[in-house]
Amino acid sequence: MVTIADEHFDTQKQLLARLRLLIKNKTDILKPRNQVFAVDIVQRYNKVYEIGKEVKRVYVDVNRATVFPELCMHVVFIGAATITVAIRNVARAAMSLKDAGTVSARRPIDTKLEELRTIVQPDIQAFKKRAYEIGSPLCCTFCKRDLTDEKREQVHVDHCGVNTEFRHLVERFRNQENLTTILDIGAESFNTFHSTVAQLQILCAPCNMKKKRSDQV
Numbered sequence: 001m002v003t004i005a006d007e008h009f010d011t012q013k014q015l016l017a018r019l020r021l022l023i024k025n026k027t028d029i030l031k032p033r034n035q036v037f038a039v040d041i042v043q044r045y046n047k048v049y050e051i052g053k054e055v056k057r058v059y060v061d062v063n064r065a066t067v068f069p070e071l072c073m074h075v076v077f078i079g080a081a082t083i084t085v086a087i088r089n090v091a092r093a094a095m096s097l098k099d100a101g102t103v104s105a106r107r108p109i110d111t112k113l114e115e116l117r118t119i120v121q122p123d124i125q126a127f128k129k130r131a132y133e134i135g136s137p138l139c140c141t142f143c144k145r146d147l148t149d150e151k152r153e154q155v156h157v158d159h160c161g162v163n164t165e166f167r168h169l170v171e172r173f174r175n176q177e178n179l180t181t182i183l184d185i186g187a188e189s190f191n192t193f194h195s196t197v198a199q200l201q202i203l204c205a206p207c208n209m210k211k212k213r214s215d216q217v
């Protein structure tokens with residue numbers, strides 16, 4: 001059995017029937033309950049979670065890439081291009097995941113990114129320490145505010161540079177190592193890679209938050 005947004009399904013056939021109804025027209029999926037259901041289920045499909053971006057919403061429209069355009073699900077991400085998914089594949093993926101309840105609560109991709117962020121922490125902390133040592137004064141790169149007397153946790157270390165934000169580094173390493181998914185990245189070897197290529201800067205907490213928000217549009 002699999003549970004998706006509080007709805008239970010015993011078989012793949014039942015699940016597929018629910019999805020068929022959902023894409024029968026363009027408007028049903030706009031109902032909040034259906035939207036929650038759709039976002040939950042598509043995230044269990046590897047074509048979706050391997051993109052490594054948050055799913056913003058799912059809508060139903062014709063898939064013009066097919067010979068006979070028919071209605072299908074379009075998955076909209078924060079920070080990545082929209083993709084279409086076939087409900088048959090979505091249903092199969094959701095059914096094949098064991099213990100799907102916990103998977104939906106913590107997607108594998110999030111766990112991996114957290115692992116990679118944790119392993120590079122010594123680099124991050126060393127950069128911060130150095131910045132305090134040489135900073136006279138220690139300033140936010142964006143707003144130039146003096147942070148010397150700020151609380152230490154208000155002084156953030158941020159990945160910067162063109163295509164060298166943290167997510168770019170993860171993707172670049174995956175590419176370089178010829179891995180199909182970032183889930184296969186070994187934390188230790190990523191750490192070594194990170195040490196050589198990461199570009200870091202000091203930001204104040206408000207500037208860092210602002211940057212993160214604008215980055216997601």
Ligand SMILES: [Zn+2]
Pocket residue numbers: 140141142143144145203204205206207208
């Ligand atoms: Zn600032």
